[in-house]
Amino acid sequence: MDSGFFDLFGIKDVIDILLVATLLFYMYRKMKESGTINIFVGVLSFVLIWVVLYKILDMRLIGTIMDIFVVIGLFIFVIIFQDQIKRFLIELGSQEKWRFLSQLWHKDVSTVDKKWIMPVVYACMSMSKSKTGALIVVQQKMPLDDYEGTGDMIDANLNQRLIENIFFKNSPLHDGALIIAGDKVKSAGCILPVSHDTSLPRYLGLRHRSALGIAQATDAVAIVVSEETGNISLAHKGELSLKLSVTDLEHRLSEL
Numbered sequence: 001m002d003s004g005f006f007d008l009f010g011i012k013d014v015i016d017i018l019l020v021a022t023l024l025f026y027m028y029r030k031m032k033e034s035g036t037i038n039i040f041v042g043v044l045s046f047v048l049i050w051v052v053l054y055k056i057l058d059m060r061l062i063g064t065i066m067d068i069f070v071v072i073g074l075f076i077f078v079i080i081f082q083d084q085i086k087r088f089l090i091e092l093g094s095q096e097k098w099r100f101l102s103q104l105w106h107k108d109v110s111t112v113d114k115k116w117i118m119p120v121v122y123a124c125m126s127m128s129k130s131k132t133g134a135l136i137v138v139q140q141k142m143p144l145d146d147y148e149g150t151g152d153m154i155d156a157n158l159n160q161r162l163i164e165n166i167f168f169k170n171s172p173l174h175d176g177a178l179i180i181a182g183d184k185v186k187s188a189g190c191i192l193p194v195s196h197d198t199s200l201p202r203y204l205g206l207r208h209r210s211a212l213g214i215a216q217a218t219d220a221v222a223i224v225v226s227e228e229t230g231n232i233s234l235a236h237k238g239e240l241s242l243k244l245s246v247t248d249l250e251h252r253l254s255e256l
Contacts, residue, residue, distance in 0.1 A: 003096050022190070039201075064194055115183045117253045118166075123163035124232055125246045133174070133227030134167040135207045137192070139181040140219040141255070147214070148179050151190035158183050167225075178208065193217050211235040221256060224248070 033237035050070065081114045087243075104172025114228060120136060128133050137144065156162060158180060167174045176189035195212035215235035222235040232244045234252055244252070 046073075051100045086148050114254070116180055117250065118160050119160045119163065120180070120223065121246060121250045121253065123160045124223060124238060126160070126164055126228040126250060127225045128232055128246070131158040131227060131230040132167050132169065132225060133162070133207060134163075134223075134225040135177040135192075135211060136163070136167060136223040137177050137190070137214055138221040138223070138253075139186075140221065141181065142179070142218045142220065144179055144186075144218065144220060147177075147190050147192060148187040149178070151176050153187050154185050155187075156185045177214075180195075192222075208235075208240065212238070212240045215239070221253070 023089070046066075046069075046094045050063070052068045053059045054066060054082045091183065117246070120138070122132070124136070126132075135198065137147070162185060163178065165171065166178055166185075173189035177192050178185065179187045179190055192210040193213035194206065194209045195216055196209075197212060197216075200212065205226075205228075207224045207226070211224045211233065214220050214222050219237070224233040224235070225231075226233070231242065233240060233242045234244055234250055235241070235251065236252075236256075237241075
């Protein structure tokens with residue numbers, strides 16, 4: 001093969017293309033999880049048109065006008081997707097590969113992190129049988145301080161009876177969400193963002209839409225017990241799984 005080809009298209013160009021492709025794929029996945037995939041496609045189409053008209057066809061007038069829109073659109077993009085950008089930065093700094101040095105002197109907390117699973121599973125099983133509506137959010141890597149502040153701070157040790165008492169029908173906190181961090185019940189009666197995903201079945205109520213909303217805005221896990229049917233659902237990474245059995249719920253939580 002002609003060596004001139006490698007002079008024009010070297011290993012750095014290959015790496016450059018791979019990095020751009022990886023970035024686009026990551027953005028596509030995150031936009032899909034957050035329910036904003038249509039905006040991602042629109043922005044990507046605009047950028048492609050701008051590149052073709054200005055960089056390839058050298059149409060300077062339209063290119064200059066589109067340059068202005070790109071600058072203005074960048075600020076709008078940051079405002080619209082501030083939650084997603086925040087989530088991206090937190091996930092980037094929370095990856096295990098960046099924290100392996102800290103594991104040399106910190107104890108393994110994997111066992112401690114799983115202590116919350118069985119109290120939550122048993123509470124959901126009990127509330128499912130009695131058709132007690134519930135919305136439980138389990139914090140992962142991304143902090144939920146903003147959402148905890150919308151409810152009443154509890155900061156109590158997690159146990160099954162506490163969860164069931166909070167969602168008891170006569171409890172003043174039963175309508176909001178319960179937020180768990182580690183083995184602590186941090187806050188109850190919390191207000192969550194509501195998903196406007198049009199693909200959701202119309203029979204799903206505010207609890208399910210709030211569960212999907214927090215799963216789209218953060219990396220948290222949201223568990224819903226339906227007050228009408230007693231069915232258990234789980235939302236994570238922008239997806240909502242309906243009608244889970246207790247065994248399915250335990251398996252899904254254990255896989256996190």
